[in-house]
Amino acid sequence: MFTEQKHYDLVIVGGGLSGLTAAVTASEKGLTAVVLEKGRTIGGDGNYVEGMMGVGSYLQKENNISIDKLALLQDELSYSHFEASAPHLKQLIDCSGETVDWIHDRGVHFSKVGPQGKSWPTIHTFVGGGHAAVMKLYTLAQSKGVEFAFSLSAQKILMSNGRVNGLIVMDEATGQRQDISCKTILLSTGGYVDNSKMIESRVPRASRTLSVSDGKSTGDGMQLAWRVGAEHYQMGAVQFGGGAIFDKTQPPYVYMGSQLAAAATQEAILWVNEKGERFVNEDVNDNMCHAGNAILTQSRVFSILNQSTIDHLTDIGLYKKVGNSPASPERFEGLKLEIESDLKSGKKFLVTAKTVEELSEKLSMPALGETMRHYNELATHGADTDFGKKKRYLTKISTGPFYAVELGVGMACALGGLNVNLKNEVVNDFGYPVPGLYASGNDAAGVLVGDTYAVTLPGSTAGYAIFSGRNAVLNMI
Known part of the structure; x- marks a missing residue:
């Protein structure tokens, strides 16, 4: 016209x-x-x-x-x-x-x-x-x-x-x-x-x-x-939206309201790189652009959760108030059903295993076992001597099953x-x-x-x- x-x-x-x-x-x-x-x-x-x-x-x-x-x-x-x-x-x-x-x-x-x-x-x-x-x-x-x-x-x-x-x-x-x-x-x-x-x-x-x-x-x-x-x-500057579920098969907006995305990116639990090494204070997500920058320092990034963290987020409440996501309830009541659906449909961004060793093998992450042992030790002592995460966000992830969510970086605009x-x-x-x-x-x-x-x-x-x-x-x- x-x-x-x-x-x-x-x-x-x-x-x-x-x-x-x-x-x-x-x-x-x-x-x-x-x-x-x-x-x-x-x-x-x-x-x-x-x-x-x-x-x-x-x-x-x-x-x-x-x-x-x-x-x-x-x-x-x-x-x-x-x-x-x-x-x-x-x-x-x-x-x-x-x-x-x-x-x-x-x-x-x-x-x-x-x-x-x-x-x-x-x-x-x-x-x-x-x-x-x-x-x-x-x-x-x-x-x-x-x-x-x-x-x-x-x-x-x-x-x-x-x-x-x-x-x-x-x-x-x-x-x-x-x-x-x-x-x-x-x-x-x-x-x-x-x-x-x-x-x-x-x-x-x-x-x-x-x-x-x-x-x-x-x-x-x-x-x-x-x-x-x-x-x-x-x-x-590019306005990063922090971490985002990395799925090239779907338009990114599909996951904008995802509780799994919010849990993996906003709850400051544990992020590891392609080798299974921790690389940053996960509380960096207070600034979504800093979080995006941090993720892009690594070739690949995964957010690690386990059943006890999922149960806590679903049944008790959030570890951390969600600040940069449309999914901002008091609890992630739909999280378990979302995970079940994603696993059933074979989403490649989500990997699960009964043990750390099995997860490490599935993801080809040789350092994951030692990383998680050390991280749980930090959580037990209540002090992140590696990267300085606040004590209240040091959450143990010691028992299975375990879940790994692959993260990319969302971009809202470029200025x-x-x-x-x-x-x-x-x-x-x-x-x-x-x-x-x-x-x-x-x-x-x-x-x-x-x-x-x-x-x-x-x-x-x-x-x-x-x-x-x-x-x-x-x-x-």
């Missing part, structure tokens, strides 16, 4: 959370706008976010949450090793409360605000999740006259006298092409997490990673911009690739704008991070998507 018109004030490439925010803002500013969505559904990865970051919002004021903005800024800059841009991060923090209030005033509701694990209390949780926020913005933009064109992808940015003046688009169903003229283009294509070549260039052992994105975040925005002179900016100024204008190698070209959301978010996503500032990806989409349009002439 081609666009209804041939000329617009603004073409928004990408119908995710950032593009939808830009669409609403454009309608309020009186701009003629069209949103190009290469897929058949709206919202992109915005459908899956829990909430958005904010400092000084109406909801924080209601809950007497006060945050020192400069202390937060310094903490996040330190976390990024000062690879993040201080002006951009400061701008986001300073404007984030107002952005929360703005979207709330337009009908997007929040259920709570607070921390997520060991973090600043900044995440405002959407009522109904990200999908509810997406649909509210989509409906609002439509009601205000913004046009939406689905299955239509951007192929080439057209320039005249050094500035944007149009776009070539393609119908994804027919391959037919159309030229659109416009004054400005906003790239909001969601980053590059679904582009395997880009991920391989950025992530070691990328074959062990699993994208839990919508499948459409293939780096389109940055590639369009690079071809018209945009700077090849740092590729920023970076384009450099922008404080107006969200895309800049060239000399730091000057490419006239008429803007970027928002994950395409531009490399300015906010170092090499590891800042889970210490929860909600920042969605928060920046919403802020930057609005900021770009407000700054358009």
Whole structure:
């Protein structure tokens, strides 16, 4: 389906959370706008976010949450090793409360605000999740006259006298092409997490990673911009979701609500590598991105459970509150049935044995027996003298049957690739704008991070998507 018109004030490439925010803002500013969505559904990865970051919002004021903005800024800059841009991060923090209030005033509701694990209390949780926020913005933009064109992808940015003046688009169903003229283009294509070549260039052992994105975040925005002179900016950070069940035969989202996945990745019991050696304090999963980094230091990783740990998680309660998984009950009441089903269907990521020796043989792990003997000794004495795990998470796994769950690393999104100024204008190698070209959301978010996503500032990806989409349009002439 081609666009209804041939000329617009603004073409928004990408119908995710950032593009939808830009669409609403454009309608309020009186701009003629069209949103190009290469897929058949709206919202992109915005459908899956829990909430958005904010400092000084109406909801924080209601809950007497006060945050020192400069202390937060310094903490996040330190976390990024000062690879993040201080002006951009400061701008986001300073404007984030107002952005929360703005979207709330337009009908997007929040259920709570607070921390997520060991973090600043900044995440405002959407009522109904990200999908509810997406649909509210989509409906609002439509009601205000913004046009939406689905299955239509951007192929080439057209320039005249050094500035944007149009776009070539393609119908994804027919391959037919159309030229659109416009004054400005906003790239909001969601980053590059679904582009395997880009991920391989950025992530070691990328074959062990699993994208839990919508499948459409293939780096389109940055590639369009690079071809018209945009700077090849740092590729920023990949947002790891910590450990994930490693099963290449199923889409990763199949296991997003899995209690076995949560038990294996979140309960801080025992992780071993391909040799059967322990390699990290399993409590690293307090920071899901650090957990992902740790897993990728090894060729293969397995989470080891036994029947007594499974009985405890099922019948008594969790060893550790789950912080980064949709499966967050008081007990994993469905865990035993899930394991039984996975074993019955022959899932290759799950191996069981009556003894440690048998498990070691099945997995070809020569060091597993000694590792488990030593680990149980540490648990008996209540002190992890190897890696410093807290005493309360030292859980003995001495009697069978035993279970090994193979882990990969889930990836939610990838941030970076384009450099922008404080107006969200895309800049060239000399730091000057490419006239008429803007970027928002994950395409531009490399300015906010170092090499590891800042889970210490929860909600920042969605928060920046919403802020930057609005900021770009407000700054358009």
